[in-house]
Amino acid sequence: MISAEKLKILVESAKFDVSCSSSGSSRKNKGGIGNASMGGICHSFTQDGRCISLLKILMTNNCVYDCAYCLSRRSNDFPRAIATPDEICELTMEFYKRNYIEGLFLSSAVYKNPDYTMELLLETVIKLRKLYGFHGYIHLKGIPGADQKLIMRAGEFVDRMSFNLELPTEKSLRLLAPQKTKKSILTPISFLHGEKDADRSKKSRFLPAGQTTQMIVGASPERDGQILNLTQALYKKYALKRVYYSSFVPTTNSALLPTVPAGLLREHRLYQADWLIRFYGFSVGELISENENLSKDYDPKCAWALKHPELFPVDVNTAPLEMLIRIPGIGVKSAYKIISARRYGRLSITDFERMKIALKRAIHFITFSGKFFGSIKENMIERALKSLDNSKNYEQLSLFSNSEINTSVLTGEL
Amino acid sequence: MIYLIDGSVDGIFTALYNAYQTKTFPTAVVNGDIQLDLCDETVEIQTNKSKADKVFRKLKTILLHGELDKIYTALKSGDECKYTVIFNYLKKTVNENKCISDKFSDTDVFNFDKLVSRVLLEAHRFKGFIRFSKTESGIYYAKYFPDNDVNTLILPHFISRYKSMPFIIHDINHDVISAHFNGKTKTVYKKINPLYVKDEFQSLFKTYYDTVYIKERKNERLMKNFMPKRYHKNLPEKDELSGI
Numbered sequence: 001m002i003s004a005e006k007l008k009i010l011v012e013s014a015k016f017d018v019s020c021s022s023s024g025s026s027r028k029n030k031g032g033i034g035n036a037s038m039g040g041i042c043h044s045f046t047q048d049g050r051c052i053s054l055l056k057i058l059m060t061n062n063c064v065y066d067c068a069y070c071l072s073r074r075s076n077d078f079p080r081a082i083a084t085p086d087e088i089c090e091l092t093m094e095f096y097k098r099n100y101i102e103g104l105f106l107s108s109a110v111y112k113n114p115d116y117t118m119e120l121l122l123e124t125v126i127k128l129r130k131l132y133g134f135h136g137y138i139h140l141k142g143i144p145g146a147d148q149k150l151i152m153r154a155g156e157f158v159d160r161m162s163f164n165l166e167l168p169t170e171k172s173l174r175l176l177a178p179q180k181t182k183k184s185i186l187t188p189i190s191f192l193h194g195e196k197d198a199d200r201s202k203k204s205r206f207l208p209a210g211q212t213t214q215m216i217v218g219a220s221p222e223r224d225g226q227i228l229n230l231t232q233a234l235y236k237k238y239a240l241k242r243v244y245y246s247s248f249v250p251t252t253n254s255a256l257l258p259t260v261p262a263g264l265l266r267e268h269r270l271y272q273a274d275w276l277i278r279f280y281g282f283s284v285g286e287l288i289s290e291n292e293n294l295s296k297d298y299d300p301k302c303a304w305a306l307k308h309p310e311l312f313p314v315d316v317n318t319a320p321l322e323m324l325i326r327i328p329g330i331g332v333k334s335a336y337k338i339i340s341a342r343r344y345g346r347l348s349i350t351d352f353e354r355m356k357i358a359l360k361r362a363i364h365f366i367t368f369s370g371k372f373f374g375s376i377k378e379n380m381i382e383r384a385l386k387s388l389d390n391s392k393n394y395e396q397l398s399l400f401s402n403s404e405i406n407t408s409v410l411t412g413e414l
Numbered sequence: 415m416i417y418l419i420d421g422s423v424d425g426i427f428t429a430l431y432n433a434y435q436t437k438t439f440p441t442a443v444v445n446g447d448i449q450l451d452l453c454d455e456t457v458e459i460q461t462n463k464s465k466a467d468k469v470f471r472k473l474k475t476i477l478l479h480g481e482l483d484k485i486y487t488a489l490k491s492g493d494e495c496k497y498t499v500i501f502n503y504l505k506k507t508v509n510e511n512k513c514i515s516d517k518f519s520d521t522d523v524f525n526f527d528k529l530v531s532r533v534l535l536e537a538h539r540f541k542g543f544i545r546f547s548k549t550e551s552g553i554y555y556a557k558y559f560p561d562n563d564v565n566t567l568i569l570p571h572f573i574s575r576y577k578s579m580p581f582i583i584h585d586i587n588h589d590v591i592s593a594h595f596n597g598k599t600k601t602v603y604k605k606i607n608p609l610y611v612k613d614e615f616q617s618l619f620k621t622y623y624d625t626v627y628i629k630e631r632k633n634e635r636l637m638k639n640f641m642p643k644r645y646h647k648n649l650p651e652k653d654e655l656s657g658i
Contacts, residue, residue, distance in 0.1 A: 004621045011625040035575050043542040046627035049636025098546045100619045249630045340516035351519035
């Protein structure tokens, strides 16, 4: 069995991988242990408010690469360890049987060379599936630059794979992660996407939960607009399930990197915008232009609405669903509630209160059968909204404080 | 006026039958073993199978597919007001003589919907928060303390997940115990003393839990939003562990 010491070392370096979701797969239990739950399940929440869904661990943190932002980089004097495939399999099984986890998220530093590392990862997941009879969720990190055959083979055994983009542009990659190239990351993403797409007809189980990726925000000079355009392209071109953003935290003393953290607010705004792109029918162009950053004062939907006074106020008794979800402060759930309830008769402001639909933001953008209850003057609306957003988290805007913030937490159920 | 019922679904149906027969409706419906103010006027409802069946058949013709099941889910709630909430919702449904389950602007419908959602939310949470310990005999035992009686709601999930692995899920708050051995499952409502099992993996998981979080982003309030403190005594990764 793996020692607590080794577990600590291998988890310490894995924790910066943001993805923990266990959703998107409905793998069945075929006579062993485990299955996957389509919506994903969170098993615990750590002290930073993130969920534990998968056992997040590295095969090894011994790395031949020297990426400036990374704890495991070759030039860092730092405890190193390597796990055997059996150690990983046993730990996964024992944790899973006790319902601590929903599955395994296996990643690795580049040990010896990309092929060698990928072979080690592949051996582990095949063993876990075949020898240990595990049918739970597996998320496998791909190693850029590894042989395509190894990567494709892995896709047959795991639920989800991810190749991390790490940084939003080739230029930043060259500077901070010199051994990685845009091509070495995007090529496998594209191959896996092609294989999954082709397999759809055969009812195959190739990578049922698709692919995700992650990039670090704030370590390099890119603007939010640039990042979100890249995100949108990734969703469209490779049908990625999610793009994760990780706000830069200085863990190393590289001269190439900023010395201050990027702040959680920026990451939070990016996730909000990402949400609008995936679930609310917004395109990036509507929210932000290429060389802009998202507003600190308002959430991206509010900022959009303020730019479009000609579209508001919207009447909640007649607006179609697509417009209801564009109202600041009204989410998808509330929009569906409104659509259901108004079939029985006109809704008034008291009906909204009864249905517990938040009005703080929405009130300035809606009418109830022609009746308006919000502020009329634009600058009054802005002031009212600004005070809402800043009342709680004013402090965290300071670069030096680590005070609490309501970040968009990453749960395994999204 | 307050109706006293026996807490069964037939009890609620009988109460509904009575109310319509006497054309007087109660302000509250409560389970018989609750403490009441002396000044409340109470009517004890004797559960009557044939009256209940009439109401059941009527509801079956009104409610849309799947809505009937929600009554049984609502009854699993630990909320003291649940009988009144269910009664008022059914009364309104019968009055309207159509399925109004998504008329959320109606307080009775909204309250009923909230009651059901809370039970389902807790059931979903415990699919994640249940913790098994391996006993010496190789059986995996989990005890937990839910607000609602969710044992039978979460059971199918664990059966299809673990299949041939023997396990017991023990709800200490509602005295429900479900056991799954050799592919067969049995649930009993009975007061049984909880087991205390020492399992070496608890400390290994605590090591994992303490390592995987990012210190620079500590946010305990957010953690508690997702994992309320009252659930912590069930979790080996939390210090509050009361000797599992």
